[in-house]
Amino acid sequence: MSNQNLFIYEFEELYKILSEIKKDINVDLDKASENQLSEINQRSNSLIFTRKKIPDVDNQIIFDKFPVSIFKLLEKINIEFLKKNFSEQSEIEIGTYKFNLNSREMYKEKTKIKLTEKEINSIIYLNKAGESVKIQELQSKVWGYQSELETHTVETHIYRLRKKILKIFNDENFIISDKNGYKIIKEK
CATH class of the missing domain: 1.10.10.10 (Winged helix-like DNA-binding domain superfamily/Winged helix DNA-binding domain)
Incomplete structure (x- = not known):
């Protein structure tokens, strides 16, 4: 089990795609509801993946450029977790x-x-x-x-x-x- 959590917010298609390859990516995957956003934002090991910017949420990856290869998508996720970890450890x-x-x-x-x-x-x-x-x-x-x-x-x-x-x-x-x-x- 990974110690990095990726929450998908209002992005059902992406959730389905990542769920299919879940065993090949190094993150725990789950959906996020609107009333969970604040709590998820406070977690040090979590990111929220969304199509559009969510106000007052820092830990989010905004991805609005499609189509995209799965490799670019996974690279983006990994880079965002690396940046987050680097920032928190600094x-x-x-x-x-x-x-x-x-x-x-x-x-x-x-x-x-x-x-x-x-x-x-x-x-x-x-x-x-x-x-x-x-x-x-x-x-x-x-x-x-x-x-x-x-x-x-x-x-x-x-x-x-x-x-x-x-x-x-x-x-x-x-x-x-x-x-x-x-x-x-x-x-x-």
Whole structure:
């Protein structure tokens, strides 16, 4: 079963065609009624396929150019799901901060800072861990250092990142260090 849902709205012919090839496409297929549109629009893994624009619905594919080959149709569906997934994965929220992974920016309200790739990767890794992460683990997982050589790369980068966050956001507790390593504090 797929985790992508394609709903067909007021487009019976298309629903019949896609139903026939359902086993060959990588989406779950269903019809949508007018009173379901708002709920479907809120789902992160769903798109609504329609012939004409539906007001106040973001997650829709409007397809009004016919005839079209089935391959072009399936390509359009796949591209729309890829764009949706890319867009949703480009922005995350950690505590009171938001992060745009594409532009590598951290922001809160109208204040933002630019981050390096290693800084954003460190924050994401620490956030996913949910607990303190040892320096050696960050060194291996974020920097790719497998050696047991003595290096202070992680400490230096985290120090500079904490200093940058303190200067711009006046937050000295977003990334803390304890006896077990580094940890993100997600206070709201």
